[in-house]
Amino acid sequence: MPEITGPGGDGVQIDLISGERMENLTSMEKIRMILDGVHDGNIVILEEGLSPDEESRLIEVTMSEINPDGFNGIEIETYPKSQSNNGGLLGRLMGKESNAKLTVIGPANQIETLHKDETLISALVSRQ
Template sequence: MSEADDSSAGDADGSGVQLDMISGERMDQLASMEKIRLILDSVHDGNIVILEEGLDPEEESKLIEVTMTEISPDEFTGIEIETYPGSSKSSGGFFDRLMGRETETKLTVIGPANRLETLHKDETLISALVTRT
């Protein structure tokens, strides 16, 4: 058996697309720049990242800013990012309820611009085409 035949991880043979689904709990444990680096490192590898709770507006702006500095015509074409806003408000923890704060849960899909194309987006659906190239 050759080394190529022994591969069991990810998209080693080019036959699929890897999805990295990251929980809100994991993201809560990271600082803003750690979140951005985690996302961009995965997207640089050609993976599609799905965030359970999305990023806050400042983090999303920083992600776009850092992405722009890393774009290279031959290596990295940038990112495609779509956020699906949750229609129901979550009350968060006891302290948030006590203070009258509500947080909106949202799902975010991020991928390489040359592999992820948004076909349709509305309040209830994100339809995307993911290619292998």
């Protein structure tokens, strides 16, 4: 895992990835960028999150890469939840789901969600 040294000592690297950087990437390029960062022990924060299809694919690829002696998988939290309260599935099909969301992804053995609601994600990040 990368260690950051400096005035504050050592810590965990957090990669904050803008929507602009992600907008021209294919779904698999996004997934690979995320998983490469998490494999390195980084916490990845996406400004605009992933589409539901991309999140599903991220989970599929992650499951195929889990190794009992190495990679433990990911923890993923998205804020806010879908804003499509008018119609559920029908609202999403009609394109009324908001894409404005922040997604936090990290190694499953290092990030633990302590609390999540409509306005806050509180997580404990440990060094392993």
